[in-house]
Structures are given as C-alpha cells and as structure tokens.
Amino acid sequence: MGIESLPIMTTRRDAVLAWGQKNSLWPMPFGTACCAIEFMSVVSSVFDISRFGAELVRFSPRQADLLLVAGTVTFKQAPILKQIYEQMPDPKWVISMGVCASSGGFYNNYTVVQGIDQIIPVDVYISGCPPRPEAILEAIVKLQHKIENPQTTPKAQYMAKEPHFGF
Amino acid sequence: MDAQAMLEKITAKFPGAVKGSADRFGQLEIQLEAKSIADVIAFLRNDSELAFNMLIDIVGLDYSAFPGHTGDRFAAVYLLKSLTLGHRAQLKVTAPEDKPEVPTISHLYANANWCEREAYDQIGIKFVGHPNLKRILNHHEFVGHPLRKDYPITRRQALSANESLMDEMAVRLKERGWE
Numbered sequence: 197m198g199i200e201s202l203p204i205m206t207t208r209r210d211a212v213l214a215w216g217q218k219n220s221l222w223p224m225p226f227g228t229a230c231c232a233i234e235f236m237s238v239v240s241s242v243f244d245i246s247r248f249g250a251e252l253v254r255f256s257p258r259q260a261d262l263l264l265v266a267g268t269v270t271f272k273q274a275p276i277l278k279q280i281y282e283q284m285p286d287p288k289w290v291i292s293m294g295v296c297a298s299s300g301g302f303y304n305n306y307t308v309v310q311g312i313d314q315i316i317p318v319d320v321y322i323s324g325c326p327p328r329p330e331a332i333l334e335a336i337v338k339l340q341h342k343i344e345n346p347q348t349t350p351k352a353q354y355m356a357k358e359p360h361f362g363f
Numbered sequence: 364m365d366a367q368a369m370l371e372k373i374t375a376k377f378p379g380a381v382k383g384s385a386d387r388f389g390q391l392e393i394q395l396e397a398k399s400i401a402d403v404i405a406f407l408r409n410d411s412e413l414a415f416n417m418l419i420d421i422v423g424l425d426y427s428a429f430p431g432h433t434g435d436r437f438a439a440v441y442l443l444k445s446l447t448l449g450h451r452a453q454l455k456v457t458a459p460e461d462k463p464e465v466p467t468i469s470h471l472y473a474n475a476n477w478c479e480r481e482a483y484d485q486i487g488i489k490f491v492g493h494p495n496l497k498r499i500l501n502h503h504e505f506v507g508h509p510l511r512k513d514y515p516i517t518r519r520q521a522l523s524a525n526e527s528l529m530d531e532m533a534v535r536l537k538e539r540g541w542e
C-alpha cells in the first residue's frame with residue numbers, strides 16, 4: 197500500500213506537538229521526604245502511572261520534562277532545586293506534590309521554604325499530606341489538559357504576593 | 364560505681380573543679396569548672412574503675428528564658444557511659460553570654476567532633492581547640508544560632524550556593540590513604 201492511498205488528515209502543528217508531549221511526559225522526581233514514597237506507589241503496578249504515559253522516570257534533569265517536587269524543600273536544598281529546574285530542557289512543567297512543597301506545610305520554621313513557588317514556577321499543585329496516589333494521577337491528567345489547552349489555562353507561576361528570593 | 368562515689372572520687376582528684384551537683388530526675392549531675400572539663404573527662408575515660416569509654420552526646424543549653432535562672436546563659440552537658448561497667452555520668456559546664464567558650468574534648472572521643480559542631484551551630488557555644496569548628500546542620504551562609512531563645516523561629520534566610528564539603532573530604536581521604 198503506497199502512501200498516496202492513505203486518508204489525509206489536516207491539523208495544526210502545535211496541536212500535534214501538544215498531543216505528543218502530553219502523552220509522553222518524562223517525570224523527574226525530586227523526592228526529599230515522605231511524599232516521594234507515595235510517588236513510588238504511583239509508579240508501581242497497582243496505580244500504574246504508565247496508563248497516562250508518564251512512567252519513564254528519569255533521574256537526570258536533562259532527560260526529563262516534568263519536575264515532580266515531592267517532599268519538604270529546605271533553604272539548604274533550595275539552590276539545588278533551582279539548579280535542577282534550570283538544567284531541564286524546554287518545554288518543562290512542574291508539579292508541586294504535597295503541602296510541604298506547596299506551602300511549607302506544618303514546617304513553619306527557619307529551615308523550610310514556604311512553597312517552592314518562591315523559587316521556581318509551578319504548574320499544578322497537589323494538596324494532602326501525603327496526597328493519595330489518585331491525587332497524583334489527577335494532577336497528571338490536569339497537566340495533560342493544560343498542555344493541550346495552553347491558551348485557556350493559567351501559565352506556570354511564582355508565588356503571587358510575596359517577593360520571591362533571588363536565588 | 365554509683366554516682367555519689369563518682370562525685371567523691373572526682374572531688375578528691377580535682378579539688379577545685381567541682382562546683383556542685385544536682386539530682387536531675389534520678390540521675391546525678393556533676394557541675395564543673397569549664398576550664399577543667401577536658402582533664403576531668405580524660406580522667407573518667409582512663410581510670411580503670413570509671414572506664415567511661417563512650418560519649419553518648421553533648422547537649423547545648425540556652426538558659427536566657429529559663430524561669431528563675433541566675434548565672435551563666437549557656438551550658439554544655441556531657442553524657443558519658445561505660446560499656447564495660449554499665450554506669451553513666453552527667454557532667455555540666457556553663458559559659459557566659461559575652462564569652463561562650465568551653466574547651467574541646469574532640470581529642471578524647473571521635474564523636475565529640477560532630478557533637479561539638481552541632482552545639483556550636485545551633486546554640487553558639489565555641490569549643491576552643493576543636494580542629495574544624497564549623498556549622499554541621501545549617502547552611503554555611505546562615506547567620507545566627509537558631510536554637511538560641513532570642514532567635515525568632517520563623518526568621519528565614521535565603522541561601523545561594525551549595526557547599527562542596529571538600530575541606531572535610533580531604534581529611535577523610537588522607538585518613539584512608541587515598542591521597
């Protein structure tokens with residue numbers, strides 16, 4: 197069968213790209229605390245993140261396009277997180293998993309960054325301590341929706357009110 | 364050896380060093396002159412009847428918000444145990460606010476090195492003679508000592524650069540013959 201006999205489909209280039217990107221997210225877990233354990237169960241067969249095309253977990257930021265920050269980020273760790281985010285090639289997305297990464301959680305003290313959005317822009321937040329695996333899957337579905345509809349969904353952003361630190 | 368006999372033995376050996384003793388929830392605490400702490404602990408470790416061959420911990424204290432406390436602001440508590448004889452000892456020295464200095468015992472116990480660094484990092488007690496007295500838990504750019512009672516618990520400090528830790532690594536490499 198020659199190529200000329202195939203039915204023709206017209207589409208937009210960015211729609212095809214977004215379709216490919218959203219169904220093949222390569223996550224890089226930045227696991228610093230208990231939330232990372234919960235992420236492991238999402239990858240395992242019971243919850244099976246590969247149903248959403250995001251099972252290829254990379255431990256090098258240069259090979260990943262989804263940064264999954266799972267756990268407490270201290271000020272000592274913050275420059276490392278910032279550097280890892282900067283090492284990821286574009287396009288890239290960030291999921292902030294759990295209350296620690298999203299807001300500092302109950303660690304309201306001198307060591308913990310009160311939300312990673314003070315140092316890197318975040319696409320999707322997950323509540324919970326730790327979040328259920330289903331919540332992580334929902335965040336991935338939300339992110340896929342966002343990749344598909346960049347015009348109608350909010351951009352990744354830093355914390356709105358407080359000035360973020362100049363790391 | 365029970366604590367009372369231990370106190371008598373130390374008092375006999377170092378007459379000027381013992382400042383007092385107190386019962387802390389069933390354990391005898393022996394209060395000492397700060398400048399004699401290294402000699403006393405060396406004696407406790409080497410004497411065959413005492414044989415304190417294990418340092419459990421060194422605890423730094425800040426008394427500035429302690430109800431009814433008078434005297435020096437800082438204190439360091441040494442917890443010792445004898446693995447062969449099974450007894451324990453609790454020694455305490457104090458240090459004033461304007462000169463929070465205590466002699467090091469890091470030449471007597473290897474783990475005292477890190478214990479003293481922790482007490483220095485969190486409370487700010489300077490252990491004179493320590494080979495590498497620098498922060499162990501907090502970042503090297505951190506300013507202040509967070510477990511002091513006058514450090515606001517939510518004062519956060521933005522830190523910029525990672526630490527290579529090569530100064531500690533070089534010593535370890537040398538110890539193991541890699542250099």
Ligand code: SF4
Pocket residue numbers: 229230231232266267268293294295296297301324325326327
């Ligand atoms: S949000 Fe809860 S489970 Fe997650 S890292 Fe923080 S303390 Fe651990």
